[in-house]
Amino acid sequence: MEVKVHAERTNEGWTAAVAGPQGFTVTAKRLDQCKEMVVEKLKSLEEQKGNPEVCEVVIKVEAELPGIICDLEAAKEKMQEAQKLQEEASQEIRSVVSRMRDEGLTIRDIGVLLGVSPQRVAQLIG
Numbered sequence: 547m548e549v550k551v552h553a554e555r556t557n558e559g560w561t562a563a564v565a566g567p568q569g570f571t572v573t574a575k576r577l578d579q580c581k582e583m584v585v586e587k588l589k590s591l592e593e594q595k596g597n598p599e600v601c602e603v604v605i606k607v608e609a610e611l612p613g614i615i616c617d618l619e620a621a622k623e624k625m626q627e628a629q630k631l632q633e634e635a636s637q638e639i640r641s642v643v644s645r646m647r648d649e650g651l652t653i654r655d656i657g658v659l660l661g662v663s664p665q666r667v668a669q670l671i672g
Contacts, residue, residue, distance in 0.1 A: 548604045551584055553577060555611065562607070564588075581605045643670045 553562045559575035562584060568591055572583040585603045609615065639660075646656045653671070657664045 547588070547601055548606060549584065549588060550606045550608060551580070553580060553607050553609045555609075577607065577609070581607065640670050643667060647671065 549564060551562045551564055553560050556573070558573065560577050560580050561571060561573045562577075562580035563569065563571045564584060564587075570587055572580050572587065574580045574583060584605055588603055643656055643660075646659070651659075653664045653667045657667045660667065
């Protein structure tokens, strides 16, 4: 079960609202506490309906922090792009190391050329 929670920062901490016919609001000092409270409340509501076994509850928090959320989304996109580039670079460096080995270079020579330890070169090979 996936539930969207609208969270707002207050003087006391956070208020998290769950919409819907049985919507409710919880308040806590920290956002993670709000998430825990929402999960517990949802489980309690399901038990009241006669459904004692609730599947995994995934809470998707939509926070209201003007200006910051846009910056957060941009940062997340950059992190995803950086991870993709890191994976591509790792594949390319392994290919280069393999070609160097095919040319007869020693692990130590490759390490010097790459500026890494021989142990790291061995990891790239294996």
